[in-house]
């Protein structure tokens with residue numbers, strides 16, 4: 001197999017999608033396989049994983065069902081990758097999602113669930129994969145954050161914002177600590193993408209179900225006249241996962257059409 005990830009084994013979490021189209025994890029799994037990686041595609045939703053496999057045009061994507069907020073299932077996920085492919089060279093911690101609400105509104109359960117799915121799941125992934133990567137002599141971890149972890153992005157979702165800010169610093173600290181073992185840890189920071197999540201969840205949360213109104217409000221914030229989607233996140237993750245990024249660790253690639261650079 002040739003390609004930018006030829007010979008590598010990758011685990012991608014959240015590799016399904018909440019609807020038809022290019023979610024971040026789905027696009028990443030398909031692109032990584034096309035670029036030569038053998039991919040363990042992980043999701044709690046087996047049907048969503050099956051839909052991802054339908055889109056694979058080249059290479060190997062093996063589905064694995066797991067809930068990555070459960071530490072035992074994250075342990076089993078990494079063990080499954082090693083059993084199937086012999087090692088793990090790349091881990092993309094992609095699972096996450098937002099719930100609306102500010103500090104005076106969120107109940108305990110929602111706050112904790114936001115930290116679990118957006119931050120703790122990425123921590124579990126790092127904890128399980130680092131020993132494997134150390135034994136292998138190196139690896140690359142790519143965590144998926146959000147521009148909500150950097151800026152106010154148009155609505156209160158404080159649990160999500162705090163968790164995604166945590167993902168960025170989880171990556172930086174882990175990068176510095178394990179650099180001597182040639183484990184690189186970086187973050188992709190997507191902005192407001194048109195992924196299936198917009199239709200499946202966000203329009204209901206933010207715009208009374210009006211998808212067009214939500215998309216228009218999001219486009220108005222973005223300098224580039226382009227609708228980003230999961231494939232844009234996947235391209236950034238591909239670079240960070242590949243040996244092209246051999247001197248890149250502890251940093252972020254913001255994929256947002258220029259939104260966070262703007263201040264009007």
Ligand SMILES: NC(=O)c1ccc[n+]([C@@H]2O[C@H](COP(=O)([O-])OP(=O)(O)OC[C@H]3O[C@@H](n4cnc5c(N)ncnc54)[C@H](O)[C@@H]3O)[C@@H](O)[C@H]2O)c1
Nearest residue numbers: 014016017018023024044067068095096146190193195197
């Ligand atoms: N879509 C965007 O505009 C956008 C913007 C910024 C950041 N992000 C981030 O990108 C990542 C992916 O977002 P998306 O919108 O592409 O994903 P998505 O909402 O389509 O979900 C992808 C998959 O994650 C799975 N999943 C959810 N919880 C899980 C769990 N506990 N264990 C295993 N699988 C689980 C779902 O079943 C789904 O198939 C998230 O971390 C999200 O916060 C998305």
